[in-house]
Amino acid sequence: MTISSAVAAKPSGEHPMLAAIRELAPKVAPRSEEIETARRLPADLARELAQAGVFRMAVPEAYGGLELHPTLIVEAIESLSRADASAGWCAMIGSLTAICSAWLPEAEARLIYGDPEVITGGVAAPMGRAELVEGGYRVTGRWPWASGSQNCRWLAGGVVVMKDGRPRMLGENVPEVRVLFFPIEDVTLHDTWHAAGLCGTGSGDMEVKDVFVPAGRSLSFFTERPRLDRPLYGMPPFGMLALGIPSVALGIARRAIDELKALALQKKIMPAGRHLLATRPAVQEAVAEAEATLRAARAFLFETVNTMFEAASRREVSVHHRAELRLACTHTTRSAARAVDRMYEAAGGTAVYRASPLQRCLRDIHVATQHGMVAPPTLETIGGVLLGLDAHAVML
Template sequence: MSAMGDPLSAARGLRATIRAVRQETEQGRRLPPSVVQGLIDNGLCRMQVPASLGGLEVDPLVALQVYEELGAAEASVAWIAWNNALPALLSRHLPEAARAELFSDGRRLFANSTRPMGRAVVAEGGYRVSGRWSLVSGCELAEWIPVMSIIIEGSAPRMMAPGVPEMRMAYVPRGSYRIVDTWHVGGLRGTGSHDVVVEDVFVPAERTFSFFDPVRIDRPLFQMPWVSTVGAWCAGICLGIARTATDTLLELATSKSPVDPGPGLRDRPSVQAMVASSSASLEAARLLLIDALGDVWATCSRGAASTEMQRARLWGGTIHAVRTAKATVTSMYEAAGATALYNECLIERAHRDIHAVTQHIVLAQSWMEEAGRVRLGLKPNHPFF
């Protein structure tokens, strides 16, 4: 870990700053400068950058708690920090010199898109990349954006197998892409997830990679199964959102005056039972997620590869945590009544954000189906399981 110190304490220390500019985050549809500065100064967008390049290279369990803490403060902030993890983690496939070129500067932020929305035409020494990618979170803040493209050789896609075109991620720098203002949404409004357009930009081959390329960093963090690990971190954001919704309901229960005759919010047996049940479910889901991620991490730390059953358990814990967090937020929203309709109520924001987060492909039902296949003694269908 770098001299920046403890990232979890740093995340907790940013809470007041993040909360103070909640409305600015909403209105600007991007993170305010004070929050961006806090993330950069504390290295919270470099938790997966190799320590040799000045990154934190933190234990995945620490990263999970950081995303949970940031999610409790503001989901859009957590999302941007989490979104910076993938370009760093997947730099394990890049040559050392290219990785150093991209990640040596500790103040750089990244965005990314794994949607195969571009074309990369084979050229001497690299590729000429063109395309339009949607949902590129943090693109206005980023210095580099890796984007996914289908490889075109001659006039046709280059195939890896019948019906399977070759695809590569290419890191393109600020100034070589155009941002189209498309992010007019409810949840995760502060992430600035606009469209990005690239038009015939040359990218040298060493700044591109395939998910099937060899891993070039022989250290435990970079041996982790990347999709399930990133999914677990995203579930951490959901747990943080649910924690804030719960805490807000508990505070509201002591202050909200009943409009109708009858007991106040805190004195209603139905609310009491709901709070107890939701809290127990959330705590249990969190413990399962931590245990499953820790099991995979312990295996990779020993220099071994995680098993399919370990990954199945991690996927199960991830999707279960997400569903539990979403159900918890819904319960708190309903219990809060009309108060939860107003923007100043943290439950209102939590309700919008949790529904936006859970739309991401890394939290899709299909991963639970794959986990079930493994539990039933079958092989997973997805190559990145």
């Protein structure tokens, strides 16, 4: 496959995490059909990713994690997604869920993240209900899109806190929302993931029923500060969670460009069949435009992430910074989708067959664009902030 030789090269001076992923990628890419058919990431691949430290990228150094700069996290997820989008997506969910470790009490953070090969996941959307009881909460809820959950030791779910059967309010029309952690033994996984793309992510539903969760295994991104004063955790948590989606999208789009270029140097144009697809001006234009679109979006994303990290280092993150990070996430994801579309169209009828990696790139990228973190409505809130309006920016 074209991806193997492209990813296997190891530049000098490369970060050890990126080098580890370059070594893993040639093992992952040939298993794409297996991953897609299984509709989940195989346990042995998840274990290899864990052993390589992929799921420790955002865990604090104080707890034995890598605490990487966010641009390195983006590059790692991008490289893995280039080999297989579903593997990259599962790595993204597991690695970025781990930012929760910086918000949890130290004892609970060490309990959950103390094992260097632990994988966590979950869904932050408050689709569960947590009744306040002595010492913690009794939780019931069901969450869709629990990606990679089959390989997780712990899962987190967003909840609305209840007291005496009613939402506990923090202000007018503002219910208390928290994220709670459950051991996998307390969770029922439902095999509901029959999707158009990202088929191998195992993003089915997770459910808990009347489960007790100690108070220490909960956190709030809205009302609490991280317990560790480090630049990575000064980044807006929702911005960090959103950052994973363009990371996957960049990898998918790079794979699509790679595949079209390889095809164009092999496929002959009909009806005479004397000239390669690469000689067609429309294909040349499509490759050039896709390359420029992708690299420009990637540069914007990296510039914005670096600016945000510098602001976090100075403890000066503003709502404008948060809006720009989310803008870069949405723009990059949708730009990557445009690049994939161009490559799919340029390939012609060859791309519609399951044997073509381009059809999978198309399906995968257009599932990624449907995620609420990068959906078009995000631009409305972002635009309001950029215009200086009193925008409802709590989720940025």
